[in-house]
Structure formats: C-alpha cells, structure tokens
Amino acid sequence: MHRLLLVTPFAAVAAFAADAVAAAVPYTTQVRAIEKIAHGPVNPWVALAYLVSGVFFILALRGLSSPATSRTGNRFGMAGMLIAVVTTLVTHVSLFNSEPCPESQSSESFGIIVDCQVDFPSHLFSFGEILVAIAIGAVIGITIARRIAMTSMPELVAAFHSLVGLAAVLVGWAAYLNPGAFGLLVGDSIGAVSKVEMGLGIAIGAITFSGSVIAFAKLSGRMSGSPILLPARHVINLGTLAAIIVLTALFAMAGPAETMPLIIALTVLAFLIGFLLIIPIGGADMPVVVSMLNSYSGWAAAAMGFTLGNTAMIITGALVGSSGAILSYIMCRAMNRSFISVIAGGFGADDSSAGGGEAKEQRPYKQGSAADAAFMLEQAEKVIIIPGYGMAVAQAQHALREMADMLEEKGVEVKYAIHPVAGRMPGHMNVLLAEAQVPYENVFELEDINSEFAQADVAFIIGANDVVNPAAKTDKSSPIYGMPVFDVDKAKQVFFIKRSMGGVGYAGVDNDVFYMDQTMMLLSDAKKMVEEIVKALD
C-alpha cells in the first residue's frame, strides 16, 4: 500500500492523560490501535520534514539568548513554519481518496509520494480556497503587527493566544467530524486514545480562547481590570474542571452514536472554565495570566500534535508550553506570589483597605525642581535610571533617552535598571526602551545591577514605585513583603519623579523612599519633568 498518510494513526497519549486512558480504554482497543500503527505507512521524508521544522523552532527560541542572534532566530522560526505548511500542502492531496492506490499509479519524487488518484479540479479548488484563507489571515496579521503600539503588546499577545486556542478547538472539531481525513479511524469509529487526545486538545484550546479573550478585554481597558469575585468560585471552578475530566473519559468510552452531546458539553464547559478562571484575576497579576495563557496555547498545540502524530506540533507545543510556564514562574517570583494564589485570584480586591486605612499622617519630604535635578545629575559620576510603567504611560521614554545621551556626553555613566514586573508583561520595559533607542548594553536586570546602587551617585526613579519600596524587605504586614526590590536607599541621591504625593503604586502601599534624607521628590508629569531637565542640562 503506497498511499501516503500524512497523519499516522497511533496510540499515543499525552503524559498527563496516561492514567486516565489506561483506566478508560479497553485493552483490546489499545491493541487494535497499535496494530494499525505498526502496519500504517509512514513516509520517512514527510516525517523528516516535520522534524526539521520542529528543530528550526528550537533554533528560533535559541536565537533569543542574545539580541545579536535573535533576528536570525526569528528567520529560523519562519523557515520552520514554511516547511511545515508546504509539507502539509504537498502531501494532503493523498487524503482525498479513501481507496488504496494500485502500485502502478503512484509516482514518487524526492521521496514524497504523489497521490495516484488526484482529482485535479476538486484538488485545485481546495488548494485555491486554502491559499485565499492564508492570504486573508496574512493581511490581517501583518496589518495588526505593523500598527500596534509597543505599549499595547500585552493585549496583542493575549488576542493572539485566543486565536491559537480557537484554532485548536476548530481543528479538534474538524478531526471529530472527519476522522478519516486525519487517519484516526480504528475500524469505522475513532480510536479511544485519539478521542482522549482530541477531547483534551479541544478543552485546553477552549480554555485558552475564553481565558485570553477576558485577558485581552482587561488589558485593553474594555473591561474593568479589577478582579471579579463570584461567591463559591473555587467550588464552581473545581467542579467544572472535574466535569471536563469526566466528560473526556465518557467521550472516550462512548459508542459512535453517543459522542456528539458529550463533545458539545465538553466544549461548552471548557469555554466556561476559561472565562471563570480569568475573571477573578486582576491588576498586578495580569503578566502572570498572559504568560500562563501562553503556556496553555502551547499545551493545546501539543495535544493536537498527539492527535495527529505530528512531530512539529509536539515539539512546538512542548517548547511553547515550557516557555509560558517558565515566564509565569519568573513573574510570580518577581512579585513573591505563589502561582496558586495568582490562580485563586482576588489580588487587588482587598488593597483599598490595606492602603487607605491607617497611615495617613503627613510626613516631611523634600521637593526639588528640574534645575536642581539637572545640576546634581551633571555632577554625578554614575546614574542608575529605574523606569516603571508610569514612564511609558506618560510617553517619557524618548525624553529620558535624550537626557541620558546628554549626561553621557558630559561623561556621566548612565545605566537602566529593569525590574521583571516593570512593564505589563515579561520583558515589556526592555521593548519600550529599545523603541526609544536606548542601547541594550545599558539596560540591566534586577539581580545584575542591585549591588551597584552603593556606588551610584543618583538613583533616578521614573514611573516606578513598588519596585523600590523598602517595605518589601522590612515590613512583614505589607502586601508586597518578600518581593525583590531595588536597593535605592544605598544610592547617595534619589530622585523620584511622581505626579503628586497622593497616588500610590499598584499594591496601594506608602513608600518610605519618599521621606528619606537623600530623596528629592520631583512632582510633575514624567515627560514634562524630563523635558525640563533636558532643557536645564543644555
């Protein structure tokens, strides 16, 4: 049998489902599925092409280890995707006919078997439709990518995650409706193992979709960023998750006639749980949510990869899944929050009581002018700038870079110190500074620069607050206690640009840095203040 099957039927099972499947799938079904694999034709060239594609994706991420190699990495990613798509397009032809080919009619070129019974008109018609679909997506995608402001990256990424999730749901459903095309038939129904993988793929995809839609709405301000807390939400969420697992098992065991209501219920519940999981999470926890959804979109792709037996999808899913998980971990660590407490939600809901309640007494602070700041900056040998998201909101990054350039011309050493949660997603502040043409060698991470504050003449805080709050080190009752912060109190001088003394940071706590002897408060709009300093430096 020379008919090429792009998608091999197989009895694979995601590691996380192994136990459930072992319990749910009758032994005979497993054996039958495995037999089918053993006999199914796998074109080694096609399998190899997907493997190359997967390796290119690994290289794409590897390239990101430094800005210098990152652009090459991105090209590897594009090449990997091109290989995967072209391989599928070239080989999908054979999926049209369900009759085995007579040996004589199939031809082979470069090892890829061209199908024997190509129905050309219908094939070309399909091909045209596919190209149109790709073109529509390309135009939309490229237009968005060109126009998006760098400050809006978090919501763009959330929106993109939702698309991956929805695509996974669609592919899962398509595989359910037309299992023959995906090579999933064992006898005349879908193999039980394939059904578990399909069910998981649809569920994870749907959670990714609805969760990302909520994250997008919150990040873009279309929905209040504050947590929405339902009564008994933990019971509801756990119950829904349990129901999804039970439904997946029932779906896998059900006879062909009974599967439809189960998969519909599974899909609906998964959409619901995605929504329920994200609405109670708000404010400062959003970077964790975005990273977590990144991870989910990867697991969704991996589950689909298991269904299709496609190495490119499995490798990619594993990469993206780990990537999102690591980023979530980094974000949690940077806020000293446990992953569980982020998921449980509600952060920011009780902040009003923590911030507003007690300490309302006025404490003395020193206020300075742009001219004072400019004079002292000029005298300094070393200045460390700590930008926060407030700087980006005020659009002060270009003025800030101009100020740093002028100081460098005067022989002052200028460095930027970035806290992992400085932006609204991992690495966001680095992108915003890069956009303002700050050279990346001048930008340092928290752990790399924190020891240098003792030698710094000026710590220049602009739009940041919680990340310099010493309460994180000393005050056990503070909501930000345990969060790693910059040791700005070790610097000889601290300049703190802030709109007024009233507002407090995300966490809603007072900051002792305002009242230190060496602190000079520069109360103004960040952009206006920096522009005035630039003028004074001239």
Added chain:
Amino acid sequence: MDFISILSIFVLACFVGYYVVWSVTPALHTPLMAVTNAISSVIIVGALIAAAAAEVAGAKWLGLLGIVLASVNIFGGFAVTARMLAMYKKKEKK
C-alpha cells in the same frame, strides 16, 4: 510512530524547551512570547488537513476558518517579533 516514540519526543522536547527558554535573555521575554505565539500556530497543519479533505463539508469549513485564524497569528506573530527585534540596537560607536 508508536506511542512510546511519540511520548519520548514530547518529553524530550519539554526538557529542550526548559533549558532553551532559561537561556533566553530577560530583555527578550516579550519577543519570546510573540514568537512562541507564532510557532504554536503550527496547529495550522491540522486546519490544512481538514480543509483539504472534501468529504465532510462541516469539517472543511472549520478547517478553513482555522487556517484564517492560524495565519493571522503566524504572519502577525513573526512580523511583530521582527519589528521588536529590529529595535534592539547596540550603542553607536562615535
């Protein structure tokens, strides 16, 4: 491919992912998310198969819609990553 081979690929890829992602410089975490977004749209492979198979109209349309969604992500993801990476510059030598 049998169950064990495919599971092996998955598990090993998770380890590769773990080490590769830890070696990504924190400065590039946002491009990392954008590019992982783009590559996870390799799920388009499934959508292409569904759209190419003509027998079941419903599956075909789901496949075509999946292609559109995944393409937005692929082109958008790689383009926005390229746009971000182009901004990371070294200090100009004077």
